Amino acid sequence: MVFNRGKFLLLLQYLVIISEHAFFGHHPFCHSIQTDRAALLAFKRSISSNPYSVLSNWNEVTQVCNFTGVRCNTKHHCVTKLILHNAELVGKLSPFIANLTRLRFLQLVNNNISGIIPPEFSSLQHLSSLWLEGNNLEGQMPDSFSLLTNLAFVNLQFTGEIPFSITNASLMFNLDVENNHLKGELPSEKVANLPELLYLHLSYNDMVSHANDSNLVSFFTALKNCTILDELELAGMDLGGRLPSSIGQLFGNLTSLLLQENRIAGSISPTLVNLTQLTALNLAYNLLSGTIPAEISQLSYLEQLFLSHNFFTGSIPAAMGQFQHLGLLDVSNH
Incomplete structure (x- = not known):
């Protein structure tokens, strides 16, 4: 029998393909x-x-x-x-x-x-x-992660700063870096380039607000590009500054705003009432002063409201008795 090397190799290749398809279910x-x-x-x-x-x-x-x-x-x-x-x-x-x-x-x-x-x-x-x-x-998130253009959900524990390269993941909708040791200023420029963000959780890190930890305005202004933001959590960061009066114009879909355990001072702006979808608001353990605005009672979907351990004056607005869905209310120690 004449040995045809070419035909033998083709036959061998065919048998390998057939066996692989049998093993992997034709996939x-x-x-x-x-x-x-x-x-x-x-x-x-x-x-x-x-x-x-x-x-x-x-x-x-x-x-x-x-x-x-x-x-x-x-x-x-x-x-x-x-x-x-x-x-x-x-x-x-x-x-x-x-x-x-x-x-x-x-x-x-x-x-x-x-x-x-x-x-x-x-x-x-x-x-x-x-x-x-x-x-x-x-350590830090590798800068080379900017190549991960499909990355949409990140939940980590780190030191250092959030790298600017994260903005290349333009489809990211959840950035959760809570309970780390991240430093530097609040990532204004970075979040401004993540327009698809639904959830931004930065709580319990070592970041500071701008201008020697006295200005929150620039960070909240940067969030205006995050038009579909649903949850914003900045708790336990010892942030200083005041809540901007424009906060009510920034987020149309926000349901959760957690800012407890900081050094936020000043009064609560009545424009907060424009956050019409809000279900949870936590401003406890801050340095807020003035009166509790009666307009807050117009947040008809509110389920949780924490205002304790601040420096409010005056009485609790009677209108707050109109909440229809409120299950948790804490206005103690003020």
């Missing part, structure tokens, strides 16, 4: 699923403690898409989600996670992961959700 894939397996096993090796054994089935035998916390795209047969919450994992973030080229959700909330976010993560071009809250991460 095209972005790269070898073994690459995803190797990346996940490299991450497992970077974990020094796995007390709840959530990674016990991460091995060479179990199918990758059956690993605990792993989800795959059935069309491309690639890992698209890595979600491990409250597992008390101890270790580092492996840069090999960047080899999960189709990863869209990376959520490792409430573990004991330390170190920095590897700059290699900037190659995760499909990443849209990054949740790393409740870990022991340090």
Whole structure:
């Protein structure tokens, strides 16, 4: 029999394709699923403690898409989600996670992961959700994250300042960096370039307001570009300054405004009544003075109102008895 090397190679290639289709259920894939397996096993090796054994089935035998916390795209047969919450994992973030080229959700909330976010993560071009809250991460968000144009939801723990490069993620709708040690001025220019923001949570950081911590006007003015903002949280930051009288004209859709535990002084502007969708308002533990404006009773959707521990004078407006949905009211210690 004459050996035809060309036909043999074609036949071999055909058999490989057929076997891959049989194994992967006729789904095209972005790269070898073994690459995803190797990346996940490299991450497992970077974990020094796995007390709840959530990674016990991460091995060479179990199918990758059956690993605990792993989800795959059935069309491309690639890992698209890595979600491990409250597992008390101890270790580092492996840069090999960047080899999960189709990863869209990376959520490792409430573990004991330390170190920095590897700059290699900037190659995760499909990443849209990054949740790393409740870990022991340090350093700054890599500037190379500006390449992650699909990133829409960020929930982190960091030092330093929020990098300006975050503005390149123009589709971002949730920026939650609460309970960190972020410094610098409130990120006015940065949020002004994130018009799709729905949720802005900056509470319990070490930021300051402008002009030696005495001017909140420029920050609130910058938020005018965030026309669909739903929640604004700046609690526990020791911010100084006054609430601008224009605050009622800035947000048409705001439902939650949390500014407690700061050093905000001055009076409450009656224009606050223009925040017609507001359901939660917390101004407790500040230096506010003057009278409580009766107009506040016109916030018909208000469910929670906290004004305690300020320096208000006068009586509580009788009109505040007209709230129809109010379930929590605290006006003590003023």
